[in-house]
Amino acid sequence: MQAVHPEEMPDALKASMEKGGVQPKLQKEVLRLSEFHTYPAPGVLIGAFMVDYALELLSVTPDKKLYGVCETPKCLPDALQVLAHCTTGNNRLRVVPIGKFAITLNAPSENETAEAVRVYVDLGKLKTFPVIDIWYANSPAYDKHTMKGSLQDEIFRAGRNILSSEKVRVTVKKKKTWSSVTCPCCGETVPDYLIEGDRCGACGSMKYYEKI
Numbered sequence: 001m002q003a004v005h006p007e008e009m010p011d012a013l014k015a016s017m018e019k020g021g022v023q024p025k026l027q028k029e030v031l032r033l034s035e036f037h038t039y040p041a042p043g044v045l046i047g048a049f050m051v052d053y054a055l056e057l058l059s060v061t062p063d064k065k066l067y068g069v070c071e072t073p074k075c076l077p078d079a080l081q082v083l084a085h086c087t088t089g090n091n092r093l094r095v096v097p098i099g100k101f102a103i104t105l106n107a108p109s110e111n112e113t114a115e116a117v118r119v120y121v122d123l124g125k126l127k128t129f130p131v132i133d134i135w136y137a138n139s140p141a142y143d144k145h146t147m148k149g150s151l152q153d154e155i156f157r158a159g160r161n162i163l164s165s166e167k168v169r170v171t172v173k174k175k176k177t178w179s180s181v182t183c184p185c186c187g188e189t190v191p192d193y194l195i196e197g198d199r200c201g202a203c204g205s206m207k208y209y210e211k212i
């Protein structure tokens with residue numbers, strides 16, 4: 001289990017956000033997000049600012065149907081899930097494991113593509129935030145035992161100032177029509193478009209368990 005550090009307690013988190021001048025509405029979202037993620041990881045805190053910024057750039061609120069992509073499986077998926085309601089389960093979140101700290105967000109589109117905003121951590125802008133800079137670069141100079149608190153303070157002080165954005169076009173995934181097919185190996189059913197040759201994924205390339 002993750003050890004609870006003093007700076008990760010909600011009160012310390014609130015104090016750090018106050019000090020950094022984070023807007024009250026966003027403070028609430030950050031607390032919700034930290035709880036969802038189980039602790040206020042630096043990546044989710046930055047993610048909160050990224051999603052908040054993307055929502056504003058799109059001029060939308062999270063009660064609208066939105067589609068999100070994040071370019072890393074680390075931390076950012078939770079920011080999109082909690083702040084923009086793009087979730088794995090509602091199929092409006094796509095995680096592309098490119099390894100970049102970036103997201104795109106777009107509204108629904110009837111076309112094959114949609115205009116989206118891409119928000120990313122801008123390396124050039126990190127230079128004025130030395131602790132974030134060494135943490136982000138995974139540098140040995142970052143000592144998580146002694147620098148966690150100052151990293152958090154710097155993230156809240158930085159807010160959007162470490163981010164940049166651009167307009168992009170993304171492809172829109174259309175819902176597939178499908179029928180149910182029984183796998184001859186396990187006897188369980190799957191949608192036809194997920195059959196791998198003559199068998200289901202669990203009997204094929206996606207096998208991840210053995211019966212015991």
Ligand SMILES: [Zn+2]
Binds near residue numbers: 184203
């Ligand atoms: Zn099967």
